[in-house]
Amino acid sequence: MSDPLPTLAACRKLLDERHISARELTQQALDRIAAVDDSIGAYLTVVEEHALAAAAAADERLAAGERGPLLGIPMALKDVLITQGIRTTAGSKMLSSYIPPFEGTVAERLQAAGAVLLGKLNCDEFAMGSSNENSAFKPVHNPWDLQRVPGGSSGGSAAAVAAAEAVFTLGSDTGGSIRQPASFCGVVGLKPTYGRVSRFGLIAFASSLDQVGPFTRTCEDAAYVLEVIAGHDSRDSTSARQPVPTYRAALANHDLHGLRIGIPQEFFVPGLQPEVGKAIEGAIGQLEQLGAKLYDVSLPHAPYALPAYYIIAPAEASANLARFDGVKYGYRATEGDALWDVYAATRGEGFGPEVKRRIMLGTYALSAGYYDAYYLQAQKVRTLIRQDFDRAFREVDLLVAPTSPTTAFRLGEKVDDPLAMYFSDVCTIPLNLAGLPGLVVPCALAHGLPVGIQLMGASWSEGELLRVGHAFEQATQGIGLPSLTVP
Numbered sequence: 270m271s272d273p274l275p276t277l278a279a280c281r282k283l284l285d286e287r288h289i290s291a292r293e294l295t296q297q298a299l300d301r302i303a304a305v306d307d308s309i310g311a312y313l314t315v316v317e318e319h320a321l322a323a324a325a326a327a328d329e330r331l332a333a334g335e336r337g338p339l340l341g342i343p344m345a346l347k348d349v350l351i352t353q354g355i356r357t358t359a360g361s362k363m364l365s366s367y368i369p370p371f372e373g374t375v376a377e378r379l380q381a382a383g384a385v386l387l388g389k390l391n392c393d394e395f396a397m398g399s400s401n402e403n404s405a406f407k408p409v410h411n412p413w414d415l416q417r418v419p420g421g422s423s424g425g426s427a428a429a430v431a432a433a434e435a436v437f438t439l440g441s442d443t444g445g446s447i448r449q450p451a452s453f454c455g456v457v458g459l460k461p462t463y464g465r466v467s468r469f470g471l472i473a474f475a476s477s478l479d480q481v482g483p484f485t486r487t488c489e490d491a492a493y494v495l496e497v498i499a500g501h502d503s504r505d506s507t508s509a510r511q512p513v514p515t516y517r518a519a520l521a522n523h524d525l526h527g528l529r530i531g532i533p534q535e536f537f538v539p540g541l542q543p544e545v546g547k548a549i550e551g552a553i554g555q556l557e558q559l560g561a562k563l564y565d566v567s568l569p570h571a572p573y574a575l576p577a578y579y580i581i582a583p584a585e586a587s588a589n590l591a592r593f594d595g596v597k598y599g600y601r602a603t604e605g606d607a608l609w610d611v612y613a614a615t616r617g618e619g620f621g622p623e624v625k626r627r628i629m630l631g632t633y634a635l636s637a638g639y640y641d642a643y644y645l646q647a648q649k650v651r652t653l654i655r656q657d658f659d660r661a662f663r664e665v666d667l668l669v670a671p672t673s674p675t676t677a678f679r680l681g682e683k684v685d686d687p688l689a690m691y692f693s694d695v696c697t698i699p700l701n702l703a704g705l706p707g708l709v710v711p712c713a714l715a716h717g718l719p720v721g722i723q724l725m726g727a728s729w730s731e732g733e734l735l736r737v738g739h740a741f742e743q744a745t746q747g748i749g750l751p752s753l754t755v756p
């Protein structure tokens with residue numbers, strides 16, 4: 270089996286000191302994908318020629334003395350992120366042959382910075398799911414145990430980093446789709462503040478919740494990536510004008526003395542696996558040893574986040590997915606003479622069961638007579654949840670909690686029980702409703718499966734989250750990579 274790729278920081282050093290060329294590193298990534306991805310299923314598309322050409326261009330820039338955080342680094346993107354000229358499917362039959370004629374902002378920024386795109390990553394259809402089993406193409410297997418799910422919806426993005434088939438990847442997080450798979454696959458996942466990263470070219474699921482963010486092996490690596498992708502974009506009116514700090518600079522200070530960490534009781538839900546609870550308590554103890562002070566805090570409305578999310582997200586999805594009608598782009602059913610019949614047949618054949626369930630739920634919640642009873646109520650709950658966080662962050666600097674109630678479950682275990690599947694995001698959804706940043710850092714193995722601790726902060730606190738995560742990693746040495754044995 271080919272060698273696993275090094276971390277981003279290690280690649281950076283190798284490239285800058287010219288110990289390896291971007292082309293060699295990219296070839297190593299492609300060899301790694303060829304060796305392991307039949308067993309993992311992280312990639313939907315690999316663009317070998319494109320990657321080697323981009324690597325050659327990066328080598329020229331490096332030879333000319335240029336330096337930059339991502340110059341020559343091989344990476345891959347969740348397939349909900351638009352890439353010009355490269356098939357972008359959103360994990361759906363509806364877009365199975367869609368080749369975007371334009372470039373999304375994050376793809377553009379990464380490639381301008383010299384990052385090398387290897388391919389597009391498997392995910393749940395339109396980012397709806399918690400196990401990647403809603404992909405229209407194939408499941409993803411967790412590199413720690415191939416019988417288990419990688420989490421979702423960014424399962425391919427998390428698994429590709431854990432299997433060292435990309436140095437970093439991007440995913441999207443609407444209700445936990447970066448953080449939960451990061452926890453299941455034992456990698457770092459960062460969901461930035463709403464507005465921090467442009468969504469121009471992100472295929473929309475629920476626009477008031479969606480954020481793009483990185484998967485990496487370390488917090489330091491996440492700082493490198495965030496620096497490049499964050500910042501205002503005139504093509505996304507929800508992107509913020511907030512200046513982008515040099516996140517890497519913040520990492521130097523490992524001292525957590527004086528840091529006030531809140532522990533929200535509501536996140537230790539009934540249904541939390543005891544071994545996950547133990548791992549999180551252990552990590553909290555380590556943060557205390559590093560000098561942090563612990564406080565019990567309460568977010569009393571957090572238990573209502575999950576039901577409110579399953580009104581708001583489907584409502585927005587039902588509107589966002591109305592564009593897939595067989596006329597503008599994507600899949601088109603052949604039968605039907607009347608326009609209405611073409612719409613119905615296209616949507617009936619093009620969307621999978623979970624996407625249809627969300628569209629029906631959302632349409633119902635927005636319909637006359639039910640709007641006030643469901644959608645408006647859910648929006649009020651959302652405000653209360655945001656106020657809970659605001660109150661908490663007047664007393665503490667950040668919050669720590671479990672990421673998901675369980676470790677990675679078995680493929681097939683929850684596919685027939687949508688409510689059990691939805692419960693997987695009970696600890697991640699509150700932050701999306703509040704628009705705040707969250708960082709997941711691997712903290713332990715429970716029966717051989719990774720557990721990630723979730724750090725939550727106030728708006729624009731990504732630098733502080735990464736600093737604390739980095740200090741934690743330095744003190745604990747991390748959990749390493751899975752020892753992948755593939756046939």
Ligand code: GLN
Binds near residue numbers: 445
């Ligand atoms: N699992 C959640 C859902 O199915 C969250 C998805 C996401 O964050 N994209 O909606």
